[in-house]
Amino acid sequence: MPVDVHQHIWPPDLVELLRARTTPPHLDGWTLRLEGEPPYAVDPADHDIGARTRLAVADGLELALVSLSSPLGVEHLPAAEALPLLSAFHDGALALPAPFGVWASVCLSEPDPEAVERELRRGCVGLQLPATALLDAAGWHGRAPLLDVLTRLGKPLFVHPGPAPPAPAAPPWWAALVPYQQQLHAAWFAFRAFGRARHPGLRVCFAALAGLAPLHGERLAARGGGRGEVDFDVFYDTSSYGTRAVDALVRAVGIDGVVSGSDRPYAPPLVPDLGADAAVHALRTVNPARLLRGRA
Secondary structure: OOEEEEEOOOOHHHHHHHHHOOOOOEEEOOEEEEOOEEEEEOOHHHHOHHHHHHHHHHOOOOEEEEOOOHHHOHHHOOHHHHHHHHHHHHHHHHOOOOOEEEEEOOOOOOOOHHHHHHHHHHOOOEEEEEHHHOOOHHHHHHOHHHHHHHHHHOOOEEEEOOOOOOOOOOOOOHHHHOHHHHHHHHHHHHHHHHHHHHOOOOOEEEHHHHHHHHHHHHHHHHOOOOOOOOOOOEEEEOOOOOHHHHHHHHHHHOHHHEEOOOOEOOOOOOOOOOOOHHHHHHHHHHHHHHHHHOOO
16 A cells, blocks of 8 residues: 655645644645745645646555645644644544555643544544654653553654744745754654653554664764664654665665655655665655554
């Protein structure tokens, strides 16, 4: 079953709520305005459900997992603002036709583990959290009640970049290449240092190859962090990366931890050339199944 673990679609009701806002995240027609990024011209076809369904079928997918894009900052809003947006996303995304599935999201200003459980029992495959909520020991400790729900229900966590801080005069690609990757890098090391011991059974997928954090293993060992064993319940989606980066990460963590994710519509799906059809089958089918359902 070919799977893409990382896509985004805005259901119509979410679009209308974003347009009704006057502060970021705000949608002005089809121009997205966020605190830390330049105005972004959204292509309406990117969120046309019929067009995206046909595209997923053309990509040969049997499952495409959509999430609320955490750089919007919805999870960090006050509850009175966040909850209607989250409800519109969950209701609309869970109503999407095949082959779509959904990662749940949660309000972090007033986190509610029961709300997470409700969305998981409604059909969400797991929970997405922004990396900005998981940067250190306090982050992983503070989210423990949410993560305990995942462990109890056998569902995975998806760590996605969160909002970017303002960067005056930065080029348009700055947020995607600097703060997003720094957040993932920090969240991965924080999970290794503080999260795994508290959540030994949790399956975790980091977007965008975790900001390439696992490639720093030699430096970690040199600074006294130990080389460490490969964690077979940690996964890395390939979004926005090609053959060279994926090959390097496979050499660091093995093929079993890498899963296919595109970040569509912000990047097209790429199939890395790893020299064997079996490797591509692992990325697109075998490994995503283990992420979602655990080891047999």
